[in-house]
Amino acid sequence: MSPPSLVRWASLFVLGMTASQVSAIATISAVGAKFFNSSSGDQFYIKGVAYQLTDDDPLVDEDQCKLDAALMQELGANTIRVYHVDPNENHDGCMSAFADAGIYLFVDLETYNTSISQSAPEWDSKLLDSYEKVLDTFQVYDNLAGVFVGNEVLTTANGSWAAPYVKAAARDVKAYRDSKGYREIPVGYAAADIAELRPMLQDYMACSTNSSEDLDFFSLNAYEWCGDNTYEGSGYSELQKNATGYSIPIFFSEDGCNTSPPRTFEDQSAIFGDEMADTWSGAIIYEWIQVANGYGLISYGPSVSATATGSDISDGFTVKGTPTPISPDFSNLKSVWATLTPTGVALSDYTASASTITPLACPAETSGVWNVDPSAALPTLGQAATVSDSASATGSGSSSSGSGTSSGSSASSTASSSKGAAAAGIVSPGAGLLGSTNAVAIYGTLVAFTGFMAWWL
Numbered sequence: 001m002s003p004p005s006l007v008r009w010a011s012l013f014v015l016g017m018t019a020s021q022v023s024a025i026a027t028i029s030a031v032g033a034k035f036f037n038s039s040s041g042d043q044f045y046i047k048g049v050a051y052q053l054t055d056d057d058p059l060v061d062e063d064q065c066k067l068d069a070a071l072m073q074e075l076g077a078n079t080i081r082v083y084h085v086d087p088n089e090n091h092d093g094c095m096s097a098f099a100d101a102g103i104y105l106f107v108d109l110e111t112y113n114t115s116i117s118q119s120a121p122e123w124d125s126k127l128l129d130s131y132e133k134v135l136d137t138f139q140v141y142d143n144l145a146g147v148f149v150g151n152e153v154l155t156t157a158n159g160s161w162a163a164p165y166v167k168a169a170a171r172d173v174k175a176y177r178d179s180k181g182y183r184e185i186p187v188g189y190a191a192a193d194i195a196e197l198r199p200m201l202q203d204y205m206a207c208s209t210n211s212s213e214d215l216d217f218f219s220l221n222a223y224e225w226c227g228d229n230t231y232e233g234s235g236y237s238e239l240q241k242n243a244t245g246y247s248i249p250i251f252f253s254e255d256g257c258n259t260s261p262p263r264t265f266e267d268q269s270a271i272f273g274d275e276m277a278d279t280w281s282g283a284i285i286y287e288w289i290q291v292a293n294g295y296g297l298i299s300y301g302p303s304v305s306a307t308a309t310g311s312d313i314s315d316g317f318t319v320k321g322t323p324t325p326i327s328p329d330f331s332n333l334k335s336v337w338a339t340l341t342p343t344g345v346a347l348s349d350y351t352a353s354a355s356t357i358t359p360l361a362c363p364a365e366t367s368g369v370w371n372v373d374p375s376a377a378l379p380t381l382g383q384a385a386t387v388s389d390s391a392s393a394t395g396s397g398s399s400s401s402g403s404g405t406s407s408g409s410s411a412s413s414t415a416s417s418s419k420g421a422a423a424a425g426i427v428s429p430g431a432g433l434l435g436s437t438n439a440v441a442i443y444g445t446l447v448a449f450t451g452f453m454a455w456w457l
């Protein structure tokens with residue numbers, strides 16, 4: 001190669017690098033029961049944080065995203081979960097800020113006024129249209145790791161009649177994704193940890209022999225492991241038992257009980273260790289910002305008066321600016337994550353066995369517990385549940401999240417169920433992001449939660 005052409009070749013190479021580096025992040029794909037880095041074929045484990053600073057879309061302020069992404073990178077996070085976005089906004093700046101920091105996004109497709117309701121389950125074109133808008137907006141980003149068709153649609157032990165509507169939503173979002181020629185962005189559901197419905201709910205979401213009707217992944221908002229506990233005592237051994245042999249990826253979409261501060265995040269060693277890493281794909285810690293619920297990993301400044309107002313202040317907290325780690329929780333999580341780097345399995349070694357995984361059987365109908373006929377077709381678009389569907393759904397409206405096992409102490413089980421619900425659907429910024437009908441259902445749950453009231457008072 002003559003010197004001039006070498007120079008030209010070299011400069012083209014440099015230009016090419018610069019242009020592609022802007023958005024050069026490998027996509028994540030779901031194969032069998034695991035996630036993979038599509039570029040290297042390495043298994044991908046989620047080390048995530050829930051990121052919703054206020055009720056507003058957190059992915060529009062590029063400067064803020066850059067500040068947060070840098071500190072998340074220092075924490076060792078590779079994923080954020082966002083509960084509410086506005087599909088009409090421009091997300092380019094934030095999505096590249098996170099991509100540049102090696103951070104992926106799982107985003108909820110539901111919005112304030114569009115979500116599936118447990119109290120009146122329905123799946124219709126208004127919901128589908130709004131879910132499609134969010135998918136259209138975000139599918140362009142290579143660091144979109146997956147989408148949720150619902151967050152805690154089922155909130156109580158008698159909510160099983162809503163499960164088919166969640167599954168119908170996933171079916172139609174997947175069909176839309178494929179019809180548009182988008183890449184196979186994983187479509188899943190984030191479930192409340194309701195002991196009475198486990199493992200039926202989880203099995204149901206992945207039990208169809210036609211994979212177009214199954215979720216691409218399932219995830220659990222679980223607050224079972226509080227403070228100093230063990231794999232057995234926390235209830236995690238039961239979660240593991242229930243997930244063994246599962247045919248799609250499963251992970252914690254919220255995690256991080258805070259009833260025994262400071263948080264040491266001991267459970268991460270089980271999730272990313274020998275006990276669970278062969279089955280589970282990681283965890284998303286609730287949550288980035290410190291607000292009244294006390295789950296924050298960072299704060300943007302000292303708390304201010306509850307009645308203070310200002311553009312950067314919401315409910316007594318500064319919600320914008322330079323993030324400062326909350327001590328010692330932030331460094332505890334950073335240290336524990338730094339020691340946990342499971343290698344998992346390489347895609348090339350896994351593909352053959354992935355093709356032989358058979359879905360677990362659809363759960364049998366059990367009156368008063370699991371009121372879903374395993375042989376019934378999924379709801380069609382426009383279908384709503386009728387009273388006869390709920391005729392047998394007369395089980396207790398109370399819910400016991402948490403381990404609910406005799407091995408877990410009842411005190412910690414109560415605490416984790418109330419706090420779990422608080423973080424997942426009531427006190428958290430995510431709570432306000434649920435549809436109004438869903439909010440009513442959650443309010444019903446709250447009323448039923450004597451444990452919650454006991455904790456709150």
Ligand SMILES: *[C@@H]1O[C@H](CO)[C@@H](O)[C@H](O)[C@H]1NC(C)=O
Binds near residue numbers: 037
């Ligand atoms: C994915 O693989 C590429 C190499 O092909 C690597 O550069 C990148 O860091 C990997 N991403 C993750 C999240 O491991």
Ligand SMILES: *[C@@H]1O[C@H](CO)[C@@H](O)[C@H](O)[C@H]1NC(C)=O
Binds near residue numbers: 112113
């Ligand atoms: C949903 O809420 C948004 C913002 O509050 C509003 O602009 C939109 O019209 C609402 N959509 C429906 C279908 O009610």
Ligand SMILES: *[C@@H]1O[C@H](CO)[C@@H](O)[C@H](O)[C@H]1NC(C)=O
Binds near residue numbers: 171210211212213
């Ligand atoms: C699988 O399910 C999809 C979505 O419901 C449907 O369109 C397709 O016809 C089904 N395939 C088979 C072989 O039944």
Ligand SMILES: *[C@@H]1O[C@H](CO)[C@@H](O)[C@H](O)[C@H]1NC(C)=O
Binds near residue numbers: 238241
């Ligand atoms: C699932 O977990 C429950 C406890 O939550 C346990 O009673 C049950 O035996 C487990 N089922 C399976 C199939 O492992």
Ligand SMILES: *[C@@H]1O[C@H](CO)[C@@H](O)[C@H](O)[C@H]1NC(C)=O
Binds near residue numbers: 156444
């Ligand atoms: C579940 O129980 C609650 C409280 O008893 C009740 O209000 C609700 O209607 C029940 N839901 C179903 C689907 O039966």
